[in-house]
Amino acid sequence: MLLDSQTKEEGFALETNRPYPELFREPKRIVVLPMGAVEQHGPILPIDTDLRIAALLAEKLEEVLGTHRVLRLPPIPFTLSWEHRGFPGVISLSVVTLHHILDDLMTSLRAWGSYGPSLVVLVSWHGGNQALESLAAELGARHNLPLVVLPSSKSRRAAYQMAGPQDVHAGSLETSIITAFWPDLLANRTAMLQEDAPPFQAMDVQTALQGLGMRRISSSGVWGNAANPSVDAGKAGIQQLVAQMAAEVREMLSFEHRNDA
Numbered sequence: 542m543l544l545d546s547q548t549k550e551e552g553f554a555l556e557t558n559r560p561y562p563e564l565f566r567e568p569k570r571i572v573v574l575p576m577g578a579v580e581q582h583g584p585i586l587p588i589d590t591d592l593r594i595a596a597l598l599a600e601k602l603e604e605v606l607g608t609h610r611v612l613r614l615p616p617i618p619f620t621l622s623w624e625h626r627g628f629p630g631v632i633s634l635s636v637v638t639l640h641h642i643l644d645d646l647m648t649s650l651r652a653w654g655s656y657g658p659s660l661v662v663l664v665s666w667h668g669g670n671q672a673l674e675s676l677a678a679e680l681g682a683r684h685n686l687p688l689v690v691l692p693s694s695k696s697r698r699a700a701y702q703m704a705g706p707q708d709v710h711a712g713s714l715e716t717s718i719i720t721a722f723w724p725d726l727l728a729n730r731t732a733m734l735q736e737d738a739p740p741f742q743a744m745d746v747q748t749a750l751q752g753l754g755m756r757r758i759s760s761s762g763v764w765g766n767a768a769n770p771s772v773d774a775g776k777a778g779i780q781q782l783v784a785q786m787a788a789e790v791r792e793m794l795s796f797e798h799r800n801d802a
Contacts, residue, residue: 714775
């Protein structure tokens with residue numbers, strides 16, 4: 542299984558394991574939906590790395606905001622991973638399919654009536670999900686229900702830059718996070734850790750990755766230095782991201798009574 546049995550601290554305990562009368566004793570102001578990705582992460586990291594990190598961020602966000610305010614839904618495991626096509630283990634949805642999934646989600650949430658949320662947060666760690674922001678803007682407007690994608694692109698870039706200027710995919714940051722929260726997954730694999738950092742100068746790394754595809758950039762599927770993962774760096778990265786996400790959610794909620802529809 543991609544999602545094996547984990548403890549609450551490891552990011553996979555579900556809020557939806559209770560009957561609805563108990564779960565909705567009071568309306569949930571925020572619905573949090575982790576959006577994963579199943580794709581190669583080099584010879585070391587699991588193919589569900591982005592799914593694990595998104596689920597972990599969603600759980601930590603719920604803890605910070607308060608479980609009485611948040612309903613954390615089970616993750617959607619597959620999203621947009623076309624830039625990794627050609628590697629075994631990659632599963633990608635089309636943008637049209639993802640649009641339909643999210644449209645149906647928003648329709649369902651609106652049908653909750655007075656128990657429905659004031660804000661929907663899609664938690665996505667996968668860098669190839671840039672189209673989610675446009676989908677969120679469209680569907681939030683169509684359903685008159687604010688929909689946001691977090692962490693923001695700015696927050697993700699800041700986290701990666703702390704790990705190094707060429708840390709893009711399956712490198713220092715992601716390996717440190719997996720080492721910190723799922724150390725058993727990397728047991729006896731340290732000899733395989735490697736660095737494969739292409740020397741792009743003019744191009745934005747995500748533009749290069751989306752335009753060229755990972756196989757043209759890195760035969761190993763790694764873009765960054767995964768040779769020296771740090772538990773402290775992994776925990777600090779998650780803590781920084783969650784703090785920024787929580788601040789952005791609180792700010793968005795301050796606008797919930799303003800309606801220009």
